[in-house]
Amino acid sequence: MQKLIQLKIKPNFVSKYRSGYPLILKEAIINLDDLKEEGAIVNLVDEKNKFIAKGYYGKQNKGFGWTISRNEKEQIDQEFFEHKLKEAIKLRKTFFSNSETTAFRVFNGEGDGVGGITIEYFNGYYLINWYSQGIYHFHEDIINALQTVVDFKGIYQKKRFDTKGQYIEEDDFVTGERGQFPIIVKENGVNFAVYLNESAMVGVFLDQREVRKTIRDKYAHGKSVLNTFSYTGAFSVFASLGGAVKTTSVDLANRSRSKTIEQFSINEIDYEAQDIIVEDVFNYFKYAVKRSLKFDMVILDPPSFARSKKFVFSAEKDYKNLLKEAIAITENNGIIVASTNASSFGMGKFKGFIDAAFKESNSRYTVLEEFSLPEDFRTIKEFPEGNYLKVVFIKKNI
Structure with missing residues (x-):
């Protein structure tokens, strides 16, 4: 028999959960002390003990579990x-x-x-x-x-x-x-080498599928491409197959070099004709400015939070300034692919970062196209933060 806990929800949160919001928030719970063991089944109820939704208790990021049924009698089996x-x-x-x-x-x-x-x-x-x-x-x-x-x-x-x-x-x-x-x-x-037995990340982020295809099919031909926070070089592989003159992949992780070489090799691309650099991206931007390096396309897809020896990066606080550094090394009429997987803000705020970065750089721009999660990454309107991916293709105007 499943252990069942009646979880009382504060009045100002009841309509939110009746409308289908799935994440059980700590601040929404009245009887928090009743939650002892993760995996317990919970019935969300209002102050009159009227059923709202059934879920489970499990600590994850900002939540204390998820609602998974609207049927009070449904067995979770x-x-x-x-x-x-x-x-x-x-x-x-x-x-x-x-x-x-x-x-x-x-x-x-x-x-x-x-x-x-x-x-x-x-x-x-x-x-x-x-x-x-x-x-x-x-x-x-x-x-x-x-x-x-x-x-x-x-x-x-x-x-x-x-x-x-x-x-x-x-x-x-x-x-x-x-x-x-x-x-x-x-x-x-396009081929990808995937390892399901090594670490939390397997070698490719599947949510960027349509973005990679768009880079290959519409934007890469004849371009010099800088891929920052490049991980295993997936964007670089697609850019190269799309006819890029040269790709430069930059990532701080030591393994990024061998992993990127592997991805190029299984697609029969000469990796020695590409630049694969193991370095802090923030340092590389300074190096590029010092050497007057410029690129026709800059791909900017940082983690939502990152820490290196000298920098702590938070997308919400620092993306605008990171974008300004990218603008400085992008050719006129060049393309910046600005991307973030931060769920703490939406596309509107992200576009605000883009606008501020270009204004502060005394540059003009045109938004060419936008992407969010592909269709296999299904989301629901009741939980907009689940649609975390925001990608904007931007043309740096003369």
């Missing part, structure tokens, strides 16, 4: 998760039949009805990301549900939680056959 998974897979039917793209998100947390978990598909292998001890409490039911609903080569998992919110290193294999790594997946016909 394997059958429940099977139903959620079937619905999610049905919505991604076209992805499974696309031989040119063999890596995509199958289940996107609260967008598919269960916050705290994502599931991704990599050419026959499934990767489950657990974001709290609370959702991991249901791991047997969820893994059994996934095995029932899909055909798979193997299943891997990442436990992306602990007391400090950092990734727990361990053997990530769950069931099926172990992968021979790297697994080679395709994205719009």
Whole structure:
């Protein structure tokens, strides 16, 4: 029998949850002391004990769990998760039949009805990301549900939680056959080497799929391209395949060099004709200004928070100034791809950063196009912060 806690919601939050908001906020709870063990089932009720929604207790970022049902009598069991998974897979039917793209998100947390978990598909292998001890409490039911609903080569998992919110290193294999790594997946016909057994990040961020395709198909030809915070060089690979004259990839992580070389090599691109630089991006901007280096395209996709020896970067506080540094080394009529995955602000505020950066740089600009999450990263209107990705293609005018 599932342990059930009646979680009383403060009056000023009741309408928010009745409208479908899924994240259980600490500040919304009256009887906080009743929450003892993560994974407990909770019924959200108003002060008159009238049912609002059913969910679970699990600490994740700013939340204390997620609502996952509007039915007071619904059991949260394997059958429940099977139903959620079937619905999610049905919505991604076209992805499974696309031989040119063999890596995509199958289940996107609260967008598919269960916050705290994502599931991704990599050419026959499934990767489950657990974001709290609370959702991991249901791991047997969820893994059994996934095995029932899909055909798979193997299943891997990442436990992306602990007391400090950092990734727990361990053997990530769950069931099926172990992968021979790297697994080679395709994205719009381009190869990526993926490792499901190494760390929290596997080698490619799937949410930037349409942005990479747009760079390749519309903007890269004949351009010199600077890819900052380049990770494994995915943007650089697409730019090169789109006809870029040269790409320069800059990232602070030592492994970024070997990983980027690997991504170029599996796409039969001469990596020695590209620049792959292991350096703090902030230092590289200063170097580029000193050397009077300019680029036809600058890709700016920093983490929402980053710390190096000399800098602490927060997208909300520092993106404007970072963009000013990019503007300074972008050619006239050049393109800046400004991107952020910070969920703490929306596209309107992000465009405000862009406008301020260009004004303070005494430069004019044109917004060419915008992107948010692709369709496999399903979101719901009741939780706008779930649609975290904001990408703007900007032309620096003369």
